Amino acid sequence: xxxxxxxxxxxxxxxxxxxxxxxxxxxxxxxxxxxxxxxxxxxxxxxxxxxxxxxxxxxxxxxxxxxxxxxxxxxxxxxxxxxxxxxxxxxxxxxxxxxxxxxxxxxxxxxxxxxxxxxxxxxxxxxxxxxxxxxxxxxxxxxxxxxxxxxxxxxxxxxxxxxxxxxxxxxxxxxxxxxxxxxxxxxxxxxxxxxxxxxxxxxxxxxxxxxxxxxxxxxxxxxxxxxxxxxxxxxxxxxxxxxxxxxxxxxxxxxxxxxxxxxxxxxxxxxxxxxxxxxxxxxxxxxxxxxxxxxxxxxxxxxxxxxxxxxxxxxxxxxxxxxxxxxxxxxxxxxxxxxxxxx
Amino acid sequence: xxxxxxxxxxxxxxxxxxxxxxxxxxxxxxxxxxxxxxxxxxxxxxxxxxxxxxxxxxxxxxxxxxxxxxxxxxxxxxxxxxxxxxxxxxxxxxxxxxxxxxxxxxxxxxxxxxxxxxxxxxxxxxxxxxxxxxxxxxxxxxxxxxxxxxxxxxxxxxxxxxxxxxxxxxxxxxxxxxxxxxxxxxxxxxxxxxxxxxxxxxxxxxxxxxxxxxxxxxxxxxxxxxxxxxxxxxxxxxxxxxxxxxxxxxxxxxxxxxxxxxxxxxxxxxxxxxxxxxxxxxxxxxxxxxxxxxxxxxxxxxxxxxxxxxxxxxxxxxxxxxxxxxxx
Numbered sequence: 199x200x201x202x203x204x205x206x207x208x209x210x211x212x213x214x215x216x217x218x219x220x221x222x223x224x225x226x227x228x229x230x231x232x233x234x235x236x237x238x239x240x241x242x243x244x245x246x247x248x249x250x251x252x253x254x255x256x257x258x259x260x261x262x263x264x265x266x267x268x269x270x271x272x273x274x275x276x277x278x279x280x281x282x283x284x285x286x287x288x289x290x291x292x293x294x295x296x297x298x299x300x301x302x303x304x305x306x307x308x309x310x311x312x313x314x315x316x317x318x319x320x321x322x323x324x325x326x327x328x329x330x331x332x333x334x335x336x337x338x339x340x341x342x343x344x345x346x347x348x349x350x351x352x353x354x355x356x357x358x359x360x361x362x363x364x365x366x367x368x369x370x371x372x373x374x375x376x377x378x379x380x381x382x383x384x385x386x387x388x389x390x391x392x393x394x395x396x397x398x399x400x401x402x403x404x405x406x407x408x409x410x411x412x413x414x415x416x417x418x419x420x421x422x423x424x425x426x427x428x429x430x431x432x433x434x435x436x437x438x439x440x441x442x443x444x445x446x447x448x449x450x451x452x453x454x455x456x457x458x459x460x461x462x463x464x465x466x467x468x469x470x471x472x473x474x475x476x477x478x479x480x481x482x483x484x485x486x487x488x489x490x491x492x493x494x495x496x497x498x499x500x501x502x503x504x505x506x507x508x509x510x511x512x513x514x515x516x517x518x519x520x521x522x523x524x525x526x527x528x529x530x531x532x533x534x535x536x537x538x539x540x541x
Numbered sequence: 542x543x544x545x546x547x548x549x550x551x552x553x554x555x556x557x558x559x560x561x562x563x564x565x566x567x568x569x570x571x572x573x574x575x576x577x578x579x580x581x582x583x584x585x586x587x588x589x590x591x592x593x594x595x596x597x598x599x600x601x602x603x604x605x606x607x608x609x610x611x612x613x614x615x616x617x618x619x620x621x622x623x624x625x626x627x628x629x630x631x632x633x634x635x636x637x638x639x640x641x642x643x644x645x646x647x648x649x650x651x652x653x654x655x656x657x658x659x660x661x662x663x664x665x666x667x668x669x670x671x672x673x674x675x676x677x678x679x680x681x682x683x684x685x686x687x688x689x690x691x692x693x694x695x696x697x698x699x700x701x702x703x704x705x706x707x708x709x710x711x712x713x714x715x716x717x718x719x720x721x722x723x724x725x726x727x728x729x730x731x732x733x734x735x736x737x738x739x740x741x742x743x744x745x746x747x748x749x750x751x752x753x754x755x756x757x758x759x760x761x762x763x764x765x766x767x768x769x770x771x772x773x774x775x776x777x778x779x780x781x782x783x784x785x786x787x788x789x790x791x792x793x794x795x796x797x798x799x800x801x802x803x804x805x806x807x808x809x810x811x812x813x814x815x816x817x818x819x820x821x822x823x824x825x826x827x828x829x830x831x832x833x834x835x836x837x838x839x840x841x842x843x844x845x846x847x848x849x850x851x852x853x854x855x856x857x858x859x860x861x862x863x864x865x866x867x868x869x
Contacts, residue, residue, distance in 0.1 A: 225709055349842030521712075
């Protein structure tokens with residue numbers, strides 16, 4: 199136990215993710231196929247004849263026993279056949295290759311924004327504990343987690359896009375502007391790499407509002423986290439010693455306290471990315487953002503169960519991986535965790 | 542009353558000591574009782590705990606603000622029939638002459654596309670939003686308490702199965718899971734309630750299980766066992782009281798979040814369906830009339846925000862007043 203190194207810790211963590219991913223796939227399979235209610239009937243609409251329904255069931259393997267359906271789906275999932283979308287009639291994987299980068303770009307922008315703004319807010323709040331700065335940041339963070347994202351989005355559209363006409367109302371890029379050459383699928387990066395300034399400018403304008411709205415909950419979380427970490431640091435012996443030594447406050451804050459509180463904030467970023475994926479559907483629907491969230495919601499309208507299952511499993515895997523990365527970072531930064539008991 | 546409040550524990554210990562013939566005049570009861578001016582049995586201690594909790598709650602202006610908001614919204618929903626200016630507007634009346642009127646003294650929040658008063662519909666919306674959130678909370682509490690107590694008390698394989706299942710549910714973001722859960726059903730309020738329950742129960746199971754685990758090792762449980770209390774007696778007599786306070790606080794604290802959640806589903810068209818007035822549904826309907834008729838979606842959103850903040854502040858206040866710890 200004591201000789202256990204980082205490698206075996208990583209391996210153990212990795213093995214731990216397998217049952218979770220398996221569990222997610224079973225859960226989502228059960229939710230979309232086994233519960234009462236008939237997706238085929240719903241997908242084909244009220245005019246479908248019994249023969250049509252029977253035929254559809256045969257084509258989609260829905261007449262087979264459930265465990266066969268599950269195995270067929272999972273084998274397909276790992277071999278690149280994610281089933282046909284009932285809405286777009288593409289392989290879901292092809293659809294997602296188109297829509298997922300939009301979502302990742304939006305989420306990444308939101309997380310970046312919340313990190314860049316949230317960490318300074320947390321520091322300021324901690325430095326001025328119980329002063330107006332602290333109260334202000336508290337109000338901001340309560341608002342951040344309490345505001346219905348879809349409503350905030352609509353209000354900003356009204357105010358900034360429609361009334362002041364500062365930014366476009368929605369979409370990913372201006373109407374007349376050619377899409378940048380596909381390299382990463384992130385319009386901002388692709389247009390930057392190819393020096394396509396027109397596309398860059400347009401997609402930058404388009405991403406600001408949705409990313410800002412999506413960043414609200416993470417912004418609230420990270421600023422609170424940094425605040426409490428900084429306040430923790432303030433009562434540490436080494437900090438008290440520095441204060442007693444008369445070291446300049448600025449130096450103590452930035453050199454000693456900040457460094458130590460950053461560890462928890464940085465590990466938080468992976469989780470923020472994962473959890474922003476959870477609410478991205480709302481923001482995408484408001485801002486006509488052609489991403490996975492829109493794809494999921496429209497899939498639900500159409501009872502497009504292949505699309506729904508694939509998106510949810512994909513999101514699940516991303517989150518499991520994010521947790522995994524956080525564990526690795528924690529284990530790396532704090533060796534005690536490696537030797538500690540499993541949760 | 543709280544998990545860490547000593548009154549219940551002392552009660553059990555005192556009983557035990559009395560049963561085992563240990564004299565318990567001075568050390569356990571009398572000095573504290575005298576100081577606080579309490580005479581009477583353990584019930585008096587419990588009452589005293591309540592009084593102090595209420596005092597603590599009252600001292601915090603934020604908690605009181607939460608209480609005022611919550612009471613206001615609940616009353617608004619309960620009395621919507623009597624206090625709303627146009628109660629029939631929530632019950633199918635249409636009035637095309639007065640459609641899409643901006644806010645005025647007659648219609649403070651304006652009227653919608655078929656001439657219904659937005660304020661009246663918001664008031665009835667409070668009834669639907671709060672009651673459906675309470676139903677969700679009730680369901681997840683029942684599931685959470687039952688599964689959490691079984692997992693925590695039985696332990697072993699049962700515990701692993703229940704908790705690993707909860708882990709799987711927790712991994713998927715609640716909104717995504719709830720969205721997926723609506724797939725197999727026609728979207729309506731019942732579906733939304735069930736979907737949110739599916740996404741929400743593991744948090745309660747986890748909470749209850751962790752309370753049971755931490756309480757199980759306490760000395761007074763061991764003591765109860767020693768004096769021959771059966772497992773049911775221990776579960777309901779000694780463990781359950783600890784869960785009640787924690788779950789009550791969590792129940793209140795999360796109502797706002799569930800309202801937000803249900804509103805999100807309704808906004809996406811997967812929850813409460815028009816013409817039923819629910820806040821999320823109203824925003825969803827209003828979005829087609831933007832930007833000219835902004836009041837249709839602006840005002841319901843303010844009430845969602847108010848409800849979430851109100852219940853969070855109120856719940857936070859309860860948590861502090863009863864000294865309950867929700868996180869390990």
